[in-house]
Amino acid sequence: MGRRVVLGLLGLAGLGIALGSKANSALSSVAANDPTGLTGLIPGGGRFRFYSVAGAVEPTPLTEYRLRVDGEVERPTEFSFTDLAAMPQTHMTKDVQCVTGWRVPDVAWGGVLLSDILAQVVPTDAARALEFGSADGVYTESLTLEQAQRPDMLVATHLEDEPLSHDHGGPVRLYVAPMYFYKSLKWLDRITLTTAVEPGYWEDLGYDVDAWVGRSNGRDDAPTV
Amino acid sequence: MAGTTRPPSDIRRFTPGERWLHLSFGLVMGVLIATAAFLYVDPLSQFVGRRALLAGIHFWSGLLLPVPLLFAVLLSPAFRRDSRRLNRFQPADRLWLRRALRLDTSGPSGKFNAGQKLNSAFVLGATIVMFVTGLMLHFFEPLPDSVRTGATFVHDMFALAVVVAGTGHIWMAWSDPEARAGLRTGFVSHSWAQRKHPLWDASHEGSQRLHQDP
Numbered sequence: 221m222g223r224r225v226v227l228g229l230l231g232l233a234g235l236g237i238a239l240g241s242k243a244n245s246a247l248s249s250v251a252a253n254d255p256t257g258l259t260g261l262i263p264g265g266g267r268f269r270f271y272s273v274a275g276a277v278e279p280t281p282l283t284e285y286r287l288r289v290d291g292e293v294e295r296p297t298e299f300s301f302t303d304l305a306a307m308p309q310t311h312m313t314k315d316v317q318c319v320t321g322w323r324v325p326d327v328a329w330g331g332v333l334l335s336d337i338l339a340q341v342v343p344t345d346a347a348r349a350l351e352f353g354s355a356d357g358v359y360t361e362s363l364t365l366e367q368a369q370r371p372d373m374l375v376a377t378h379l380e381d382e383p384l385s386h387d388h389g390g391p392v393r394l395y396v397a398p399m400y401f402y403k404s405l406k407w408l409d410r411i412t413l414t415t416a417v418e419p420g421y422w423e424d425l426g427y428d429v430d431a432w433v434g435r436s437n438g439r440d441d442a443p444t445v
Numbered sequence: 446m447a448g449t450t451r452p453p454s455d456i457r458r459f460t461p462g463e464r465w466l467h468l469s470f471g472l473v474m475g476v477l478i479a480t481a482a483f484l485y486v487d488p489l490s491q492f493v494g495r496r497a498l499l500a501g502i503h504f505w506s507g508l509l510l511p512v513p514l515l516f517a518v519l520l521s522p523a524f525r526r527d528s529r530r531l532n533r534f535q536p537a538d539r540l541w542l543r544r545a546l547r548l549d550t551s552g553p554s555g556k557f558n559a560g561q562k563l564n565s566a567f568v569l570g571a572t573i574v575m576f577v578t579g580l581m582l583h584f585f586e587p588l589p590d591s592v593r594t595g596a597t598f599v600h601d602m603f604a605l606a607v608v609v610a611g612t613g614h615i616w617m618a619w620s621d622p623e624a625r626a627g628l629r630t631g632f633v634s635h636s637w638a639q640r641k642h643p644l645w646d647a648s649h650e651g652s653q654r655l656h657q658d659p
Contacts, residue, residue, distance in 0.1 A: 229570030240595030
């Protein structure tokens with residue numbers, strides 16, 4: 221009898237592996253329409269999971285926040301939060317897709333286009349790539365200059381029309397819409413223009429540098445563009 | 446040895462090998478649950494961060510989890526004997542379960558009651574499932590997306606079940622000090638055995654008189 225229980229569990233698990241991705245998306249759609257919030261207690265299910273690679277990260281007060289942009293630029297600049305708020309604001313509602321499989325549909329982002337910031341600092345002729353640094357001191361990311369000029373690359377300050385919270389990477393994070401979410405660096409405080417792509421934290425751990433959703437990391441998720 | 450002060454009527458319930466299995470398996474399981482909580486319970490992961498370190502500890506503890514079981518299977522005849530007992534459901538177990546549904550866990554049983562039998566079967570099944578799906582999550586590259594998502598789903602859901610079962614296990618132990626003493630010392634009193642496990646034929650276990658603690 222005990223053996224039958226064990227075999228039953230193994231069978232259940234096999235079924236779960238075969239059908240789990242369907243069950244997962246069913247759970248996500250339930251969670252999306254759940255007024256009680258109880259589904260938040262179930263793992264998975266259409267919501268953000270919080271990943272932080274460093275130890276405790278101190279929240280930055282808005283008044284002290286600075287985004288330093290340097291390297292291969294004609295005009296190195298420090299942007300305060302007020303500077304960013306004074307620039308043209310861009311809003312986009314797109315899915316977030318994590319490389320580990322979870323996806324959050326229709327997330328409303330707001331902030332400043334990366335290309336607007338590049339236009340202010342003016343990349344030199346030698347500039348080919350951007351390296352992003354985080355206030356956590358560990359997390360780094362990269363984009364080619366060409367990728368960074370796309371109209372869906374955001375220096376994000378708002379999520380769902382609220383100021384971006386610390387846990388979500390606020391006050392300022394990167395939102396790289398067409399790529400897996402590890403490219404969207406949290407607690408952004410530095411952009412250095414470089415002559416070549418410098419692989420970031422997750423890329424050093426084996427993830428793809430060009431992390432297009434559905435066309436990298438051996439995955440075939442629906443694109444988020 | 447503690448054995449020298451023990452009443453001669455005490456009955457051996459677990460051998461040192463079995464107690465070592467329980468302790469080491471429990472410790473590794475504790476580390477797995479703690480690191481999992483830090484990795485996946487949002488408020489905790491926001492507080493602790495350090496994902497790479499936690500994931501590393503979780504992965505290596507996971508690899509370690511079946512090791513005590515394998516040692517016990519290979520080296521402990523007493524564990525193999527108890528495993529056969531746990532595997533066998535008897536008429537008394539059905540009665541015990543029926544009473545347990547009414548939250549009465551005092552039904553007569555052999556050396557192990559039906560709850561303990563089900564729990565041990567669950568622990569074995571869950572260990573295999575968590576081990577295999579854990580390996581799939583770690584070495585994910587050759588696997589298609591749907592299988593990766595499926596393995597994540599199963600690992601998550603079984604984790605939830607493990608926490609529920611583990612809480613029940615600790616709850617039951619909490620409410621019975623002498624059952625805990627049985628695992629700590631290996632011995633239980635004759636009266637406890639008669640009260641809790643009246644159908645347990647302990648004549649092969651060796652009482653304190655027959656079996657000195659080494």
